[in-house]
Amino acid sequence: MSFAVSKCPPVMVRPSMEPALGKTTGTQVVQLSSWDRSYVGFQVAALLIFDGPVHQPVEAIRKGLSRALLHYQTVAGRLAAADDDDDSVLHVACTGEGVPFVAASAGCALQDHGLLDAPFSMSLLDRLAVAYPAAEGCRRTDPLLLMQVTEFACGGFTVGVTWNHTLADGDGMAQFLQAVGELARAEADDVLVPSVAPVRDGRGVSLPLLSPQVVAAKQWLMLDRGGMGLVYLDITVPVKLINRIKSEYKAAHADDGGYCTTFEAAVAVLWRCRTRAIIGDDPDYDMSMPAPLAFFVNVRKHVGAAAGYYGNCAVAQLAFATAGEVAGAGDGGMNEVVDLIKRAKDQVPELLRTMGAGGGVVEDMGEEEMAAAFGYNALMVTSWRNIGFDRADFGGGAPARVVGRWQQSTVPGCMAFLSCKATAGDGERLLTQCVREEHAAALLAEMDQLAHAHAPSYASALSN
Known part of the structure; x- marks a missing residue:
């Protein structure tokens, strides 16, 4: 399944606008639960393969991502700690720095290389998703999410996301991508609010405190x-x-x-x-x-x-x-x-x-x-x-x-x-x-x- 993928340099996609005035004072901070801290630095990737064509998928998804980040401020933030040497006090600073986004293209059809059904090799993800550069995984200064959209000659496309597991589990990342899709499909005059209101504050869940x-x-x-x-x-x-x-x-x-x-x-x-x-x-x-x-x-x-x-x-x-x-x-x-x-x-x-x-x-x-x-x-x-x-x-x-x-x-x-x-x-x-x-x-x-x-x-x- 070898084929060439042409990648553009990454661009930083930020929230589509600043939060409404009066909602925040300074940079918001989201405290991480002990469950979140169990996965600090551990990276996971998902690749979604679409055979249904979308008009200009790269631009549509980039727009949806920017809109979604307005509601998922944590995703656009960065890890921080009151004490640089103490991961037990890690939190996410909602700085709005954004998500690195790579636009890519492949001059072949999805089916030409069995992407729709054949056994998958991990080398494909190296071309269709962005990985964190450090061998040890996600560093504290890295973005919490990376995204790549690759267009294929057949009209199909792939969406590859790689994230720091401390940000979200699989259910959480799937919810975020559903919001990106929902807002990518929305017309400019629609109310640009996801149908599922995101909750990231630890007070929204009664998780047992891990020792x-x-x-x-x-x-x-x-x-x-x-x-x-x-x-x-x-x-x-x-x-x-x-x-x-x-x-x-x-x-x-x-x-x-x-x-x-x-x-x-x-x-x-x-x-x-x-x-x-x-x-x-x-x-x-x-x-x-x-x-x-x-x-x-x-x-x-x-x-x-x-x-x-x-x-x-x-x-x-x-x-x-x-x-x-x-x-x-x-x-x-x-x-x-x-x-x-x-x-x-x-x-x-x-x-x-x-x-x-x-x-x-x-x-x-x-x-x-x-x-x-x-x-x-x-x-x-x-x-x-x-x-x-x-x-x-x-x-x-x-x-x-x-x-x-x-x-x-x-x-x-x-x-x-x-x-x-x-x-x-x-x-x-x-x-x-x-x-x-x-x-x-x-x-x-x-x-x-x-x-x-x-x-x-x-x-x-x-x-x-």
Whole structure:
């Protein structure tokens, strides 16, 4: 998928006008929650691919961005601290400095290089999205958001955004891009106010205060320590396999009405197949080694967040298990792995209560203990299902595809449930960076074997 992209030098897009007189005195300051501070410097990128043409998309989106920044003053600001050496007092100064914006073009069609459906390579994001220049990620003086719009010869275009995770989680960034699209479509005489009023003040959400130890532990887990040699794989979990797992689980729980969700089925497949790939044919592998799964849960509804809150409001829940339990040492098949995920999901309210009381799973762990528990055997999953990137519309309809990238962290990871219209009927797309090169082929082989395995008789009986 190699093609040339011509990029213009970045221009700084600022809010379309100054805030109304009397609203502020001096520079506004938005305090960051302890949840925000857990992600300081960690960069995430999203690429939205549109096959519906828009008249002059670069100019339209630049206009919508400028209009949106008037309401999302935090996005146009910069990180600051009362004490330059103390990240615990970080805040965002709403300076209005703006967002670097790159206009780009490619002399080919989206479909010429499989951008609408083919497995995605991370090198494409280097051309279609702007990255922060520092190897360590976002620095305190960097803009909180970078944007690039690339026009293609077919009339389609892409919108690439890269942001400092301390600004917003995925739901928050999706909300912002929806506002940019809404205001880009607005006529000049329309009331230029987004339909969802943004809220960024921490008083708009009752998040538990994370202890300094928990914040430090989460920051440690987010660091790019390098040396793992993880490879990117764009994987599809077949819809037939997902439906089979759901049917088997329903049949096994006919008495209590238990059911398996698409999230649980697809993540269970990746967790099991990855663990088996790492174990391989080693007869001496220690099956009692931890193989934990971490997955992010949007807890806005749990903490009563105000509508429109776009700060960090997701918790990483942990499902602890041994390699043997995940790989399938028992007789329960995939049902046992699904149950591990279900039990962890059910414990989210209790986790929030524990965090509110100053506790947490990693609070008492030192770096050596965390390295042992969250090393190569661990898997971190972030789901982009239903968070809203697929509802961004800059004038030509929803994106045909959404792709993401995250800064490599200590824990091998997966960005799951990425929207792709062309392959929606085939299954769920997972963009993974969770195995080393020597385990990549084994992971794909395990998934293929599971997809073609004979379903148990009770699953087929369910459909009769």
